[in-house]
Amino acid sequence: MPTRPFLIAHCRQLLTLRGSRRPRRRRQLAALGLIRDGAVLMQGDRIVAVGTTRAVERHPLARRANKFTARDLIVLPGFVDSHTHLLFPASRADEYEQRIAGLGYEQIARRGGGILSTVRKLRRADNQSLQQQARRWLGEFATHGTTTLEAKSGYGLSLGSELKMLEILRRLHREGPLELVATFLGAHVVPPEYKRKPDAYLDLLIRRMIPAVAARGLAEFCDVFCDRGAFMLTQARLVLTAARVCGMELRLHAEQLARTGGARLAVQLHATSVDHLERINRADIRALAASDTICTLLPGAVFHLGKSSYAPARALIEAGAAVALATDFNPGTSPTVSMPMILSLACTQMRMTPAEAIAAATINGAHALRRADLLGSLEAGKQADLCAFELSDYREIPYYFGVNLCRLTIKRGQVIHDASKRFQI
């Protein structure tokens, strides 16, 4: 028997983000499809109708729906956070203090801190405690309005521990309610045991790890941290090419610490997304704008590292690139699960408009995960994933910064966060 339909009516503002079969660029980016006094009708895990309350209430299913009103709420698609390192064993608040005392990110890494300190702990950690950590953060993602997130491996850096990470991610995805999209990031940094023979690690990645991950269907994407202190351009090309041969789609960390040419490589290889881009130049911007690769900007890492070298969001948008925003949730450079905070950073520090930032965090995030057929906008037939903020206007989502005003999150038609306990069926 089908579940009873679920109607949220009289939304103060409903941001549909409708009509986005292709990634949003330029002015389209800011077209929110805003409906005042809007309504969303859902049944099971899908959206049945979206429009003004008046129009939606005429739908045949509306009469027998559980009906809720949302006169004080701004309703929009659940955030699609397309770049996270969800699974890690512990915070790195100690390094945070060292950085405040003046050490650089790369200096800390050379002292055995940084990513490798997380790798050491993760290899020793048991599945149970890792999962429990991640579950806690998934709960926080949901209370901040995120309904889907990408999650990377990359703190194992051995065949066994990378598979362990990806298997935990699969378990968390199946367990729900949040939807996880897994990315294999064996090429995060060279692990300590291969420090003197990085080519042997590359060989292991290409000949054993990527095929093993692909054979088990554990990751849809393969990613490489292509930067100074991580992998060089030629190495990144080898890894990504191998992954493509094994049927994986591609993403790339590029141009964060230094300009290495990673953005161009992503374009050449038709990567789905290229992430960071703090150091790109004019020619890179033109190449990205002409490509079908999404530019995923991660202002949280710039902020947390105390830098001011934000990616050139305005230039990218004006050149016609498709821009997405993500948290980059990770213990070293961006310990935040909050997409609203990322929107504040995007608007305040990168001069994206509130509308552009919202589209970048929803529909373009969905495109960055190849899920725009189901996610990222509120349209009939799409998955019923939404969040709602107790505010007067959508621009207030980034405006009130550093606070969580998300009152309601719905994933596949199920209420998974309800701060005011008003949406109980």
Added chain:
Amino acid sequence: MPTRPFLIAHCRQLLTLRGSRRPRRRRQLAALGLIRDGAVLMQGDRIVAVGTTRAVERHPLARRANKFTARDLIVLPGFVDSHTHLLFPASRADEYEQRIAGLGYEQIARRGGGILSTVRKLRRADNQSLQQQARRWLGEFATHGTTTLEAKSGYGLSLGSELKMLEILRRLHREGPLELVATFLGAHVVPPEYKRKPDAYLDLLIRRMIPAVAARGLAEFCDVFCDRGAFMLTQARLVLTAARVCGMELRLHAEQLARTGGARLAVQLHATSVDHLERINRADIRALAASDTICTLLPGAVFHLGKSSYAPARALIEAGAAVALATDFNPGTSPTVSMPMILSLACTQMRMTPAEAIAAATINGAHALRRADLLGSLEAGKQADLCAFELSDYREIPYYFGVNLCRLTIKRGQVIHDASKRFQI
């Protein structure tokens, strides 16, 4: 009959901030008085004992106390937010968008936006809706760990509407649970009807408004926005001197947009606090360090305006100044109620250590409100005001930025925020 004692035991880390009869300076600033496996015993609105769980459990009142454990919590004094403009009629998210499009704060003000747009709306607003707005934000302050806040008038700028603001603040304070400390800020900007005769407004302030506020006991402090586009140094001196004569203590907005000499004026007049200080020079720093005036830093406004000119927190601390941190909650330049967010900004952008930032937001905030006898630290005899975060270490409070991980807030011994519903008596 006295209420039953209330014991929170086995705190993962208890930050007492004990021993702070005078504002904290230099190294003292970072002395958190940290106790592992700590406990706080409260009765009525006061703290009875603080120490290790073992020691506190030996207290005669402990046996008959309602006992709760907090093994997963970092417990600290409730934040004392010593600079807010709590009471305003509406957000200014429209101006936020204009600023992103490239207009400056002062340009927006010249177009009739800025503070004066809030003044126009506030004068028309009825008490009921103003109070309701403020109550909503007070609830949010509490969920982010704040237990006491200063709140300014300054959006009325006529005798009647300034009194209306201060009366609402008094009502909200009496209503509780949060404690408000009122400041008269009639000298915020010159109101439109006095645009061509600012001296007449100064006269009104000095001869009628200040005496009226003082006679009604509506504000403990008098403040002036001494800056380019607001009041000049000589005007500020006249207003503050008049307020002192009427028995009010002094605070000052100084050196935010331009260096006008306000910091020195605050020192000369023995103001309790001087706030902002983004534009001070070396000599100002020396003068502030040698004074008994608290330097209240407001990094939220710098962040929200998209600037990078943070106040020189490190230089102030190293010179020996007493530094406090506050949200500056207001609709134009700092729409945040979150002290944890302010701590993140202080650490990440101003290079304060997490310990310094916590002390600046608690005990030095209490000094900035002349309430350090009762607030700002967890010590026997003080008011039972605390907050607790679900974290492994206190450094994670600023580290996990832009999220609210405050799980428990207690004001005068009463649980006013309990995210996990564990502390029900």
